[in-house]
Amino acid sequence: MLGFRKKAPSQVAVSVQTRPEEAFHLARGAPPGPGERSLYRALRENVPLIDASISKLRRLLGAFQVECPQEEAQERLREFLETVQVGPAEQGIDAFLGVYFEQLLTYGNAVGEMVLSGGQVAALYNASLDWVELEQKGPLEVQVSVWGKEGKRLCPYPQLLLLSALHPEAGSLRGTSLLRGLPFVSEILLKIYKTLGVNWDRLGNVRFAVTCKPDPSGLYAGERARQLAGEWQRAMRSGEVSDFVAVGDVSIQAIGADNQILDSEVPVRQMLEQIVAKLGVPPFLLGLSWSSTERMSSQQADMLTSELDAYRRVLTPVLRKICRTWLALEGYEPQCRIVWEEITMQDEVDHANARYLTARARQLEQGEEDL
Template identity: 50%
Template sequence: MRNWRKQREAPPSVQLRSGERHPFGVLREYVPLGRGEARLYRAVREAVPVVDAAIYKLIRMAGGVTVRCSDSVAEAALAEFLRTVPVGRGQFGMNAFLDCYLDSMLTCGQAVGEIVPALGNRDIAALLCGRVEDIEIKEGISPLDFTLCGPDECGRMTELPCQELLLFTPLNPEANSPYGVSLLRSLPFLADVLMKIYHTIGVNWERCGNVRFAVTCSGGDGVSAAERSRMLAEEWSRAMRDTRGGSVRDFVAVGDVGIQVIGGDAPILDSEIPVRQLLEQIVAKTGIPPFMLGLSWSSTERMSSQQADLLTTEITALRRTLTPVLERICRLWLRMHGFPCGFEVVWDEINLQDEVEEARAELYRQQARKLRLENEAAEVEQGKNAGGSDSTAGTMRRER
């Protein structure tokens, strides 16, 4: 029996290992996270409002979560914990923790958190989200082994104690890196081009928006020309000044005087088509219908069933990524309080349709139910009539 337990507790043997080796193997085990990438992705969110709005909408649509336990007492106590657990910065509840955790996961490609036990290790005091830029991953011999490392008092990266209390979730991790892939990985180039267009539009409006006039007076020479120019400049300035004050003043001049707008003949490039092309690529990366981000590109603003299905799939995938974190927190809390019961993480139902569509669907369901009941009643009535006719025919045969 003892040998059987030892065999069950032995770690699995992994066959896939990296064949690259060099003399400094200890240095190779550390996989640093690109801090510049996290700052770049946050800059993209700050520069492009559509990206920031899309991430917030994905977080909101991920919805709330509850836990169902086989023990009613444990379920009520766990629900109270999920509602009131401190998560830092004046926020409480599991939903607030998941919002911050999912925000980091979508923006940086990974999220890190910590379970803070209370004094005596009999309860969970708080759940905290950490900065992904402050941690690094140290891989072991097996791909299943990795530890989180953070800076010590001297600034050196060392293994953090109590690894079982740390939470780490990568978003769509690749085979050659333990870190995840940010939702914004392919957007910096497009965001840079889009910012150039917007900056150019702003510069053009600064130059041409405030109209400047060129007053040209032809004819005359020498002192008379200089005097006429000075008089025209004074009269023109006085006319413009009175106009800003709200009064109307005519400009009267003698001679051949021409007035033109500086830069009025210079064409300004049309930015509508290139900006829309860039925004189409950005919105396609987020997976959210354009009208939900305030972009009216089509004649209708209603979400089609295909778009709703695709968006539901995206939200379900995010929930599937977050579920192991929730299960780990709930399992630890139940064990700390002595509840050996099982539990199930239940997400709120995803609802992307409006009330009119819901009412129409409910009407169709009721009509189908009514027709089904009528058909069943008709089948029962036909069965009774068939049975009555058979008994009548049998009685007539016996009488004969």
């Protein structure tokens, strides 16, 4: 279907339409992607809290099961999802979905592809947004092109592509990154951290001001100053504790000893609060020991659960399309249902107590009705 060519009787080559040819490099003529992508990558690289939050959301997304009307189809589909090749080095639908989800959160859009071989789904591929261009063709259609050494070419099989947009604006194909609004806050935070590093570097490597008041007569003032400077350098560079002996009126003071380093705890926390509020991950999951009651932590966990449910609703159509395509190509009825595992952020003891109290209340109510 995609023009695959056999290398050997038992092997069939696959072709990925959302990747440029090997001889093509982005630095050689492809127009760069939107500046936001580079900015969001830099945010994840320079602010560990942002990168940790996205990684936490990926792990907390949870697993899912696929239910099919035919038991045989369901069993084979489960095996396919566990063993499907993903890119050059990974395997399984979880690997594909994890990269797809991170791309969606970081950039607001995600692009994937089902790679066919011999009339079957042979692999899944996560396309880089730097290589593809999404264009809106009409109110309900999307046109995907890929940049190669000969310029932009249209992907010939759009039915094999997987596209998602996170919170797009009305009438727009472009999604909204989870990191939008954080560059300004992160810039202030990084400035504070950089200043702290410079200050501690100066405090750790103390500079001294050596002042020598010469004799009122001024005799041999230059020679004494040079001798004093030489002895001071020898004492500081020896690498060992040594005494510095000087004759005359000599004053030694640490540079900046009278200055006070600004307290960074309050502004740093204010910036971190803004980042945590935007990402939606409770502080206690990121190792932040902010004062919060147990009740507040429970409410934050419930809010995170609702956020994850919303992300699942965005990813479910992608999974459904993969499963239905595989079923259709294998000759099965292309009907399936994606069932996500329940998200629980609470202690199992609390859940058990809640179920016990509910059952107890129901028993008491039934007893009152019998009376």
